[in-house]
Amino acid sequence: DTEVTQTPKHLVMGMxxxxxxxxxxxxxxxxxxxxxxxxxxxxxxxFVYSYEKLSINxxxxxxxxxxxxxxxxxxLHLHALQPEDSALYLCASSQGGLAGAQQRIAKxxxxxxxxxxxxxx
Amino acid sequence: GEDVEQSLFLSVREGDSSVINCTYTDSxxxxxxWYKQExxxxxxxLTYIFSNMDMKQDQRLTVLLNKKDKHLSLRIxxxxxxxxxxxxxxxxxxxxxxxxxxxxxxxQVIP
Numbered sequence: 001d002t003e004v005t006q007t008p009k010h011l012v013m014g015m016x017x018x019x020x021x022x023x024x025x026x027x028x029x030x031x032x033x034x035x036x037x038x039x040x041x042x043x044x045x046x047f048v049y050s051y052e053k054l055s056i057n058x059x060x061x062x063x064x065x066x067x068x069x070x071x072x073x074x075x076l077h078l079h080a081l082q083p084e085d086s087a088l089y090l091c092a093s094s095q096g097g098l099a100g101a102q103q104r105i106a107k108x109x110x111x112x113x114x115x116x117x118x119x120x121x
Numbered sequence: 122g123e124d125v126e127q128s129l130f131l132s133v134r135e136g137d138s139s140v141i142n143c144t145y146t147d148s149x150x151x152x153x154x155w156y157k158q159e160x161x162x163x164x165x166x167l168t169y170i171f172s173n174m175d176m177k178q179d180q181r182l183t184v185l186l187n188k189k190d191k192h193l194s195l196r197i198x199x200x201x202x203x204x205x206x207x208x209x210x211x212x213x214x215x216x217x218x219x220x221x222x223x224x225x226x227x228x229q230v231i232p
């Protein structure tokens with residue numbers, strides 16, 4: 001089972017709303033990721049959690065607030081978003097840990113959810 | 122940082138082979154991945170190759186890696202209409218817990 005579940009599938013929100021995106025995996029993975037993807041562009045990394053601690057923040061504006069309550073769950077809290085934040089938000093998970101040069105097991109193979117299509121009005 | 126480039130568009134006839142190309146800049150990249158994205162969906166991992174390999178075959182998919190030229194390709198044999206999608210290559214740099222995605226290649230399969 002390589003399933004990563006994201007909810008909701010679609011979300012429409014106003015600029016003054018507060019909403020949350022959720023992501024869940026039951027593969028025992030210890031790294032989880034949030035990406036933002038605009039149309040016809042590759043995914044852009046936002047945050048990485050490793051062993052439930054924030055390990056990478058790609059200079060994301062504070063109106064996006066990640067949370068990792070436990071190793072299976074990842075949330076993205078949204079507040080005071082702008083219309084340009086409208087995009088597909090993707091969650092991914094991987095086994096975790098750094099792969100050495102000789103290691104055959106790709107611990108950072110990322111498995112993606114189907115995404116949340118967010119529209120900010 | 123790593124830079125990963127792909128051609129934007131490829132059109133093939135059903136039943137032909139497709140070859141999607143990718144170049145990357147960081148020679149320390151350890152793993153290279155191919156993902157498929159259908160409209161409105163997430164990314165589906167197709168295959169990956171470790172940097173000390175030069176070829177990997179998985180059913181209709183063949184990955185070739187030229188580490189000297191930092192060139193990666195994905196060959197899809199007997200391409201079907203269901204293969205129509207955007208294909209992303211991605212490179213993982215040694216010591217980093219993230220991958221850099223290419224610009225994506227839109228594959229159009231003509232019946």
